[in-house]
Amino acid sequence: MLKEERQAYILHQVNLHNKVLSSHLSEQIQVSEDTIRRDLMELAREGKILKVHGGALSNSYHQGIASRDVYAVAEKRTIAMKAVQLIQDGMFVLTTGGTTIMELARILPPELRATFITVSLPAAFEYSNHPNIEVIVIGDRLAKDSKITVGGEAITKIMNIRADLCFLGVNAIDAEAGLTDNDWEVVQVKKAMIATSRKIVALSISEKVDTTDRLKVCDIDAIDILITELQPKAKKLIPYSKKGVKIL
Amino acid sequence: MLKEERQAYILHQVNLHNKVLSSHLSEQIQVSEDTIRRDLMELAREGKILKVHGGALSNSYHQGIASRDVYAVAEKRTIAMKAVQLIQDGMFVLTTGGTTIMELARILPPELRATFITVSLPAAFEYSNHPNIEVIVIGDRLAKDSKITVGGEAITKIMNIRADLCFLGVNAIDAEAGLTDNDWEVVQVKKAMIATSRKIVALSISEKVDTTDRLKVCDIDAIDILITELQPKAKKLIPYSKKGVKIL
């Protein structure tokens, strides 16, 4: 990995999370902490970031520009960290949109070499910041609120893909009612993704577990793996485990 | 393999992958690393790429986040204001990407009711902020630097559209050489758009008028309307007018 490339990645991380730790970065990028420190120093000298003991801060941070308020970021990040371990080099990965997926997109290790296919424009953007990830956008009509593409063309295109892994952002999940959602178009897309992927992974904060919505996406046994921010053995998740879903 | 050919290949690789390694290229093209280095140096001197230790990066990589100030905003806004008058209710409008197109996207009147079709993710985002505009995204592989989708699928999809209007962001335009560009993939997309649209509108700041680039998109008479920030009668535009292009 080139020095400039690495620094661009670091800068992106800083601007995204407002704070980075040298130790954390060193592990992510797989270089020594010394190198990270030198990078941070260089970026700081250019005024791009603010160097502090142990890491660096975005310099807009203490200027007080409103940090993004995503609900339950910590939980979502936990989920993302578990999810990222499932991805291996060379895989074809299908993803929906949603804030949990975005968290996943942000923490993808820079050396990961995989192909991500998505209907979500924000996710596509985020993926494209990673040097070794090839991004395929599924095109069709753009749903304005969710910024994902929906429609027959999109469905057809998804169906023509054989993905290794499919990450579903969850709207509502219940052991009996299965996966449910509230937008008809989104449901169609998710159904197509489930139909065409080898392994289905549902990402859900625990708050959404045991809830249902109006439109059914699939039965619970269509899900291979369920990831929440809870411990795999958590009481709340036992019913899902019993239905044969693997819990992470 | 000729020098020109080799450099075109290198440039293509850079635009595609965002980065190239000298060592890797040397092995791919079967020439010494010195030759590659000299090529990279030359391309860098022309401003096409960003040379770094060990290889090169697409130059959009750096100017991306930190210094986001768009060049010549005022001019581009003037162009956008002229362009927006061409759009009428119910039209199907095809657009490329680029900062001029983005200006156009921002100033679209809220009551305008039209369908915009684009390969550019940033443009799609911007369009989707307008209440009455339907947005169609053309999907395919995402080119990382320009954030537009490129490839055979995209071309095919574009060809199946019959658009009323096509707005082309211009890279270089010349009365003799026609419209030219420096990225092979982008050229393919633009060609497809031109082939399938009833009326072709080129948007170009005057600075780009009378310049040429490596790859040809189309002859000047394929352009129906040329919009710059200058007065229609400006001296610089007379050659184009004579070729039958309408100037706005």
Next chain:
DNA sequence: CAAAAATTTGCAGGTTCATGCCGGAATCTA
């Protein structure tokens, strides 16, 4: 068409750059 001129390419060498590791100093945290 062949010789001359110009350009391009590869190689040898010495130089610079990027990175990791070490040990002691500085800084943080409890």
Next chain:
DNA sequence: TAGATTCCGGCATGAACCTGCAAATTTTTG
């Protein structure tokens, strides 16, 4: 204040770079 973490300077090493030059190739010219 003690223990841990982080920082800093220095050093070693291999990779990438530059310079100059001669061989090879392309272009020009007679």
